[in-house]
Amino acid sequence: MVETRDMLAAKFEVIFPHLDERQRRLLMGAEARVLGHGGIRAVARAAGVREATVSLGVDELDGGAQPLGRVRRAGGGRRRAVEVDPELRPALLALVEPDERGDPVSPLRWTTKSTRKLAAVLTGQGHRVSADTVADLLREEGFSLQANAKTIEGKQHPDRDAQFRYINEQVKVHQATTDPVISVDTKKKELVGQFANAGQQWRPQGEPAATLTHDFPGDSLGKAVPYGIYDLAADTGWVNVGTDHDTAAFAVESIRRWWNTAGRIDYPQARRLLITADAGGSNSYRTRAWKAELAALAVQTGLEITVCHFPPGTSKWNKVEHRLFSHITLNWRGRPLTSHEVIVQSIAATTTRTGLRVHAELDTNTYDTGVRISDRQHEALPVIRHDWHPDWNYTLRPEAYEQVNSAPDPFDKPSPDRAWLHHPTLTGLPAPEWDALIATLMTLHDQQRETSLHTRRGHRPRLTAPGTGRRPILTLADRLLAAILHHRLALPQVTIAALFRVRPETINRHLREIRQLLQQAGHTIRPNPHRLATLNDLNDLATAQGITTPPEIKMAC
Structure with a gap:
C-alpha cells in the first residue's frame, strides 16, 4: 500500500496542475474505485486532501453527473479555520x-x-x-507528542563530587597493591512464577509466552532477592539469589560466599578489601547490623575491610548497577521467571562482548528482620572512621572484639535498664500479682495484635509465622510499667518518654493499648498518694524506698 501511495502521489503531482477542481476530484475518485477497500484513504493521503473530497469524487462518478460543470474561480473554497x-x-x-x-x-x-x-x-x-x-x-506551532525526561536528580549533597573523587582515590590505592575492589548492591526483587517480564525475545510468530494477567504475590512460588558483587579489576560478577529477606546479614553472607568461592582464589595475597556501596538498603551506612556483620567477616577472613558509600541519591553511579545488573536484565528480558532455577541459570548465562562473566548461586537460608545492635555492641566494633566523611567512609580491622549479648529481651519481662521500676513499692503489685497480670495481658495482647494485623492484611491469611517480625522497642512489661507510672504516680507522658528513651507519641500509643488490655482483664490501676511530676521526684521516691536507681537517672536529675 505504501508503494501504491507513492506511485499515486507522483502521478497526481504531474497531472493536477493541468486539471480544474472537479476534474481532480473525478480522477481521485476513479483511482479510489480501482483500489477498492481502503482506496479513499490511500488516495487522500497521496494527494494531500481530505478523505471527504475523494469520497465526493467517487459519488460524482457513481451519480452519472454531466461531464461539464462549473469550475470555481481562483481563490474560491472554504477558508481555513484560523482565518x-x-x-x-x-x-x-x-x-x-x-x-x-x-x-x-x-x-x-x-x-x-x-x-x-x-x-x-x-x-x-x-x-x-x-x-x-x-x-x-x-x-x-512546533508542538509534538513528548514523553517525560528523567533529568532532574533532586537535591544534591554539597560533598557529592568530593566523595566521588575520594572513592576513586581509594580504588586506585587498593588496586595498586592488587587488593580486591568490589561494588555491591541488591537488584530489584523478583516474583517467581508465570508472571510477565518486560522486554521481547524471538519466538515463533503468534506464539508469545503465556503469563498471568495480574502480578499478585499470592500467586507466586516465592520471591528472589539477587545480591550482586561486581569485581572491578576482573570484570566478573557474583550473584547470591536469596529467597528470604534482604537484610544486612544476607548482604554480608553474599560477600562471604563470593570471597570463599572466588575472591581468595583470585587474590591469594590480599590483605585488604574495598567495598563500594550505595547509601541505603541492607548495606546502608546508617545500619548498625551491616557494620557488625562486616566486623565478623573481617575476623573470619583476616581482611581489613574498607567501605566507601556513594552519597544519597547517586546509587546509579555504583559500578554494579550498569556493569552487572543492566546486563542481567537484558539477558532475561521477555522471559517469565518461572522458578528459582530459571533465575539462577539466566543470571549465570549473562555475558558481554567485553568479557563479563557471572556466577550465580541460590541461597535458601532464612534471615531475621528487626535485628538490633545495642550501643555497647556498636561501640565495641573495631571501626576506624576516616577523616573525610566518617559516616560514609570507614574501615573494619580484623581484630577480635567484645561480644555483647544482643538477644531480644523477653516480652513479658522489663528491659534490664528498667528493672528497678519493677519494685512493688512503685508498682503497688506484689510479685505473684504482677506475674498473674502479665500472663493475662500477654494472652490478650497476642489476640489484639493478631486481630489488628488480620484487618491490615485485608482479612487475608498471614504469610509468616506468629511471633516473627521486627523486635518491639518496649516489651509488654515496659508498657505496663509506663502505664503504672502515669496512672498510679501521675508522672507526665513526656517525662516517661524521656525515661524510656522513646518519643512521647510512642508512650501515648502504648498507654492507650494497655488501658484497653487492662479493661479486658478487669484490672484497675489505683492512684497512689505520691504524685510525681519530674524524674527528680521519681528518683527521690525510689531512694526513700531503698531502690537503687541507675546512674543515668541520677545524672538526669
Missing part, C-alpha cells in the same frame, strides 16, 4: 502551554491534553474546530 476565527490560535496555545504559563483555570490543567479534548474545550469557548484541525495547528 475565519483569528482568536482560535491564541486560545489553543493558552490551553497547551506549560502549566506555569498557561490558563490557570483551564479545565484541561489536570487531564490528558488530547486533540479531541482540546477541540471540545475550544468548541465550548465558541471556537468551532475539529480534532484534526487542532493537530494541524499544533504542528504548525
